Amino acid sequence: MPGRVGIAVLLLLAALPGCGGKGTDSSxxxxxxxxxxxxxxxxxxxxxxxxxxxxxxxxxxxxxxxxxxxxxxxxxxxxxxxxxxxxxxxxxxxxxAADVASDGAPADGTKVKLKTKDTARLAGILTAKAVERQGGGGIPVTARIVYDALKVAEINARAAGVVRQLHVDVGAEVKKGAPLAIIDSADVGADRSRLAGAQSRLKVAEENLKREEQLEKEGISSRRSVLAAQQELDAARAERASFAASLAVVGASAGGSGGYTLTTPLAGVVTQRKATVGRLVGVEETLFEVVDVSSMWAELDVPETELPAVSLKQPVVIEVDGIEGRELRGEITYVAPAIDPATRTAKARVPLANPGGALRANMFGRARILAPSRAAVVVPRAAVQRAKTVKLVFVRLADDQFEARRVEVGATEGDLVEVTRGVRPGEEVATEGSFLLKTETLKESIGAGCCGED
Structure with missing residues (x-):
């Protein structure tokens, strides 16, 4: 009904003192x-x-x-x-007090005075009572999805060498132990040669011990010669084991040339590949990154003022921007012992199952840390108006007078929003039509100067 709305707005503006109403005597x-x-x-x-x-x-x-x-x-x-x-x-x-604060929004306590008691009704302004109830809406915080740091493998060259062949590229799904690349290494070739020499010395030492033991039985050789042969055999075995272990560390077998196969230590997806065929690589370089994305972490930014209400194993409900209509649930497993000096928040961690791979690193969302049931003041969502950078609620002081209150809001459930500061239980707040009251508190709106603080 456009006509009725237009009349209601005009009635409201006309009823506000200073907007064309009768004021002081001109003379x-x-x-x-x-x-x-x-x-x-x-x-x-x-x-x-x-x-x-x-x-x-x-x-x-x-x-x-x-x-x-x-x-x-x-x-x-x-x-x-x-x-x-x-x-x-x-x-x-x-x-x-200033009608408009330095942040450009109406000051707390700014009042809107209507000329008659019927003005609010004619303008379509409805009210509802702020009520106190036991709420468990939780602590609202921001969330960011990151990799599970325990399931990320940064794989570097085990020995310096040249990349001969690549087996995978970014995006490939690999199983634990799968080959990633073959690298030719002079160090590996040298270790293989030393291993071959150690195996030869071991064979000779074994034969020498057998011979000395036989000669001792025949009375030709002394016990001392047998012990010396045993010592030589033990040394040969230790040398062979050392060279074999050195090759096993880089993933090289005892046979073959100077190359070795670089493998992945866990199953997952290849997210980075810096190796290229023919490139000379060192042991300090990360050539591949493999991530198991079957589970992810949600990192929460918890304001320092809310930290006393946050503890381990506390349930959390998370909504991610890229996944509409789906709530993710988990528990807090870690709360950082330090506060970020720039944001005044602390990190909290929530592991999340990700069987379908829908969660991706660096997704953002919103989370509610579910707190024990507590008393909370709630008002209809329509009662909360945003003015500049702050949120306002208009409290009815009388049939013809409303007061703007700067408020802080908490959790939202359906059509109700929790008000953590600014409104007391039992106070009546404007719901429908509160936007009209807001416009009268802004300097640049029609009717500026029609309201002030008492």
């Missing part, structure tokens, strides 16, 4: 202006007698009284504007 305003021109008040000067800004002192300048009364900003008891009354609001020092 009185002209006389007051003449008086101020004759003796201009110094900007920011205080009235020493009454303790308020000299320019706003209604006791020194009675012509300002009807102006503040028309705005509903009047303290009858002390006969001063309530917004600057030093007795009612000693914390303000006789000065009004």
């Amino acid at each position: 009185a305003a002209e006389k007051a202006g003449a008086k101020r021109s004759a003796a201009p008040a110094v900007e920011g000067a205080m009235c020493k007698e009454h303790g308020v800004l000299e320019a706003l002192c209604t006791k020194c300048n009675p012509r300002l009284v009807p102006v503040f009364q028309a705005k509903g900003d009047w303290c009858k008891e002390h006969e001063l504007p309530e917004s600057i009354c030093p007795i009612c609001h000693p914390e303000r020092g006789g000065k009004p």
Whole structure:
């Protein structure tokens, strides 16, 4: 019903003081202006007698009284504007609070005064009570998906050499022990030669021991000669085992030339390949990265103010941007002992199963760390308005007056949102039509100057 909405908006704007409504007598305003021109008040000067800004002192300048009364900003008891009354609001020092804060949003406590009690109804403004209930919505935090660090293999050359052949490329799925590349290495060739020599010496030592034992039986050789032969055999065996172990470390067999096969220590997906055929590689270079993506980690950024409520094995519900309509569940297995000095958050880790591979590293999402049931104040989502960089809720003080409250919100469940600061249980907040109230609190909106702080 466009016509009705248009009329409602006009009624609201017209009802707000200062927007075309009746204010001060024009002749009185002209006389007051003449008086101020004759003796201009110094900007920011205080009235020493009454303790308020000299320019706003209604006791020194009675012509300002009807102006503040028309705005509903009047303290009858002390006969001063309530917004600057030093007795009612000693914390303000006789000065009004700024209508719009430095961040460009309405100041906390900014009031919107309607002319009549029916204005809110005609403008379509509805209200609902803020209620306290036991909630377990949890602590909302940001989440980032990363690889499970225990299932990431960075594979480098076991011995310096030249890449002769590649078996895999990025994206290949490999099983544990699968070949990745063949590398020719002079060091491996030398170890194979030494192993062959050790095997020959071992064979000779075995034959020599048998001969010495036979001669001892015949009384020709002494026991000392047998022990010496045994010692030589033990040394040959140790030398052979050493060279065989050296080749086993690089993945080379005892036979063949100077090449060896580089294999993967775990099953997964090849995510990096820096090796190219013909490239000379050293032992310090990472040639392949293989990742088992059957499980991933979610890293949570937990604000330091929420850390006391976070503990190990606490359940977490995660929603990832790239996976719509699916909630992932897990438990916290680690909370960092240090705070990031830039973000004032600590990292928490949640392992997640990833059987279908839908989770990918560096995905972002939102998580709720489920906390034990606790009392929480909730309001309808429609009651929370965003103004500049802050969130506002308009609390009804009377049928014809609303107050803007800067609020902090927590978890959202359905049509309700948790308010952690700014609203008390039982207070009535504007829901439908609260957007109209918000527009009246912004300087650049129509009707600016029609609201202020009491």
